[in-house]
Amino acid sequence: MSMDLEHFTKSKEYLICVDSDGCAMDTMDIKHFRCFGPCMVEEWGLSEWESPILIRWNEVNLYTMTRGINRFRGLARVLAEVNENYTRIEDIGVLADWAEKSPELSNNALKRAIAENDSVILRKALSWSEKVNEAINALPFEEKKPFEGVKEALSYAHEYADIAVVSSANLQAVEEEWDLYGLSDSVDILMSQNVGSKAYCIRELLKKGYDEKKVLMTGDAPGDRDAAAENHVNYYPILVRHEKESWEEFVSTAVPKLLNGSYGGEYQRRKTEEFLKNLGE
Numbered sequence: 001m002s003m004d005l006e007h008f009t010k011s012k013e014y015l016i017c018v019d020s021d022g023c024a025m026d027t028m029d030i031k032h033f034r035c036f037g038p039c040m041v042e043e044w045g046l047s048e049w050e051s052p053i054l055i056r057w058n059e060v061n062l063y064t065m066t067r068g069i070n071r072f073r074g075l076a077r078v079l080a081e082v083n084e085n086y087t088r089i090e091d092i093g094v095l096a097d098w099a100e101k102s103p104e105l106s107n108n109a110l111k112r113a114i115a116e117n118d119s120v121i122l123r124k125a126l127s128w129s130e131k132v133n134e135a136i137n138a139l140p141f142e143e144k145k146p147f148e149g150v151k152e153a154l155s156y157a158h159e160y161a162d163i164a165v166v167s168s169a170n171l172q173a174v175e176e177e178w179d180l181y182g183l184s185d186s187v188d189i190l191m192s193q194n195v196g197s198k199a200y201c202i203r204e205l206l207k208k209g210y211d212e213k214k215v216l217m218t219g220d221a222p223g224d225r226d227a228a229a230e231n232h233v234n235y236y237p238i239l240v241r242h243e244k245e246s247w248e249e250f251v252s253t254a255v256p257k258l259l260n261g262s263y264g265g266e267y268q269r270r271k272t273e274e275f276l277k278n279l280g281e
Contacts, residue, residue: 008189015215019068019218031136034135114126146183158187166217167191
């Protein structure tokens with residue numbers, strides 16, 4: 001499995017991109033329940049309102065059309081609501097502006113922003129993000145497993161397509177989790193938060209010579225769908241709370257349709273409708 005985009009070369013006619021958290025790995029809920037939300041409450045001293053704030057954090061990040069939102073945009077959104085409904089958050093506008101306008105949303109990008117504008121909230125956001133990564137790394141590996149059927153599905157798909165992990169999660173965490181459960185055996189390249197947005201990753205992969213119609217992005221969040229649409233490639237949704245069934249259909253229907261050229265049109269429309277309905281749109 002390569003992590004070097006520059007030297008990655010196309011070896012098969014088809015390309016299947018796969019998200020990690022909440023798509024291949026059953027890690028999204030546990031990371032938000034035990035890392036992202038609680039670390040925010042601790043960093044900003046919000047324990048007095050912990051219960052409603054954590055409920056709202058999970059709504060924004062897991063169970064609505066903002067599922068999979070970048071961690072910093074999710075943070076800015078929830079803290080803006082905290083500022084409005086519970087207690088003042090110093091410099092909230094600075095974080096919101098950076099999260100909205102920065103071309104890169106990562107710890108390193110935030111460090112550069114702090115060097116230019118040493119505001120309280122940017123420093124706290126970096127501290128929060130680093131603590132989140134530490135908390136995720138401390139989660140027991142037995143609690144960070146792939147969804148049922150993923151290993152078999154990727155092994156099957158890899159017979160016909162190059163496989164790229166396209167994730168906005170922390171690189172180290174993704175690499176360790178995929179290696180631990182043998183998923184990396186079916187992966188050609190891993191692209192994570194350090195490379196750029198999912199749309200950027202797909203765009204760079206297309207430059208390797210793939211036909212857009214022969215590329216499939218597999219994910220569980222609107223951001224995955226949008227990254228696919230931006231690059232005019234196919235999108236296959238892994239439905240929240242129906243992951244096992246989604247991976248079964250990936251093998252039985254989605255990949256065969258990609259290979260025989262019938263993925264687009266009615267099947268793509270139906271899968272998109274199912275995806276939107278599942279997230280309450």
